[in-house]
Amino acid sequence: MKKEIAVSALGVKKKKIIFTVSTYYPKKDGVQFVTEYLAEGLAAREYDVTVITQSIDGVSDEEWHKGVHIIRFHIYTKHALHYGDIEKYKKYVLKISKHADILVNVCMQCAATDSILPLLKKISCRKILYMHGMYRFQWKKEDFASAKESAHRVWNSILWGRLYQMHGGDIRQYDKIIQIHRFDGAYDFIKRRYGIESIVIENACDEHFFGETQKNIYGIDSPYCICVANYLRIKNQIFSMRAFYQTKEMKDYGLIYIGSEKNEYYSKMCREKETLEKKYGKRNVQFLTKVARSDIPDWVRGASIYLLSSISEVFPVSLIESMAAGVPFIATDAGVARFLPGGVTVRSEREMSYWLALLAENKKCRDSLGTAGREYASCNFNITSKIEQLKKMIEEL
Numbered sequence: 001m002k003k004e005i006a007v008s009a010l011g012v013k014k015k016k017i018i019f020t021v022s023t024y025y026p027k028k029d030g031v032q033f034v035t036e037y038l039a040e041g042l043a044a045r046e047y048d049v050t051v052i053t054q055s056i057d058g059v060s061d062e063e064w065h066k067g068v069h070i071i072r073f074h075i076y077t078k079h080a081l082h083y084g085d086i087e088k089y090k091k092y093v094l095k096i097s098k099h100a101d102i103l104v105n106v107c108m109q110c111a112a113t114d115s116i117l118p119l120l121k122k123i124s125c126r127k128i129l130y131m132h133g134m135y136r137f138q139w140k141k142e143d144f145a146s147a148k149e150s151a152h153r154v155w156n157s158i159l160w161g162r163l164y165q166m167h168g169g170d171i172r173q174y175d176k177i178i179q180i181h182r183f184d185g186a187y188d189f190i191k192r193r194y195g196i197e198s199i200v201i202e203n204a205c206d207e208h209f210f211g212e213t214q215k216n217i218y219g220i221d222s223p224y225c226i227c228v229a230n231y232l233r234i235k236n237q238i239f240s241m242r243a244f245y246q247t248k249e250m251k252d253y254g255l256i257y258i259g260s261e262k263n264e265y266y267s268k269m270c271r272e273k274e275t276l277e278k279k280y281g282k283r284n285v286q287f288l289t290k291v292a293r294s295d296i297p298d299w300v301r302g303a304s305i306y307l308l309s310s311i312s313e314v315f316p317v318s319l320i321e322s323m324a325a326g327v328p329f330i331a332t333d334a335g336v337a338r339f340l341p342g343g344v345t346v347r348s349e350r351e352m353s354y355w356l357a358l359l360a361e362n363k364k365c366r367d368s369l370g371t372a373g374r375e376y377a378s379c380n381f382n383i384t385s386k387i388e389q390l391k392k393m394i395e396e397l
Helices: 030-044 086-097 117-122 147-166 185-194 237-246 264-280 293-301 317-324 349-361 363-380 383-396
Strands: 016-020 048-054 062-065 068-073 075-078 081-084 102-106 126-130 176-179 224-228 254-259 284-289 305-308 329-332 343-346
Touching: 016 030, 016 086, 030 048, 030 068, 030 317, 030 383, 048 086, 068 086, 081 086, 086 117, 176 185, 176 383, 224 237, 224 293, 224 317, 237 254, 237 264, 237 305, 237 349, 254 293, 264 284, 293 317, 305 317, 305 349, 317 329, 317 343, 317 363, 329 349, 343 349, 343 363, 349 363
Parallel strands: 016 048, 016 102, 048 068, 102 126, 126 176, 224 254, 224 305, 254 284, 305 329, 329 343
Antiparallel strands: 062 068, 075 081
């Protein structure tokens, strides 16, 4: 890894910004998406940006992508424990930070941040912790679904509780802590536990979701509901599918799920669909995979209702994408969903079924919610404004 001093077009040394994050290009999830548009946005504004992240099978450990220098290490987290080349990673972060202006650690409870918390006192550059929520210590009924699930919760509660208890002094080493919403639990936890007032930079969404609503997407000429999320137990798509089948007013609607790939939960959904059709009759329900990211805005804009039934969320990017598209949402009461205009939150399949029936039969209500969400999104979820917020913070530091 050759040492270079990056300079702007005017010959001025660029400020060097380092991000550490668990997931980054070409992986895809909410944290990756936010980190990517921030890193690329700063690179486009004459900053020297390096992202240090986890290695990916079949992907080079070093590359450049859209102006960002990406370095990958074999580090990962499993069952709240960190594994891999942790010592090698720590040494590299210490080394590269000597020549940096700002170090941005994205999320706690991951190897990329937790392993270097004890090193923060040795890192002289300015430091930012960019949180995307934190572990939920409060128990919910879903946590008692099985003995295995309960044991998993107990284990995580002990280990993550120990993390926040042991590293209070390290966390206070950060010059700024960023939260993604004022009502995310991490905001109050950090303030109550460490006396730190965080800065809020909310998430944003791809500008393509703000485009004009289109109909008959990919040959679909009937109304449909949609959910875009990886097929995972925590995303709980079976919940929304059951509510959909239970709603007789949905018989003329389709339901489309878009996930990244087929897996065990995908197979479970297929089996559940067969069971539901035996009970309620045939419905037009589709499980799609490997849909190009560039096509997803069209799928969302063409929908009548967006469904999100996650067990746990923080600030779901998929909801603000539906808002930008002007599509009303029905979401489980997870994360900050209840604080977002443009839809409703529910706590049971029965409540989701109620709102599905109401919105299916009331276009004016759908349009009203969709318009409210779109107007709020256009003012608050613009990527450029989020990059400028972070840029301003960096310049102040």
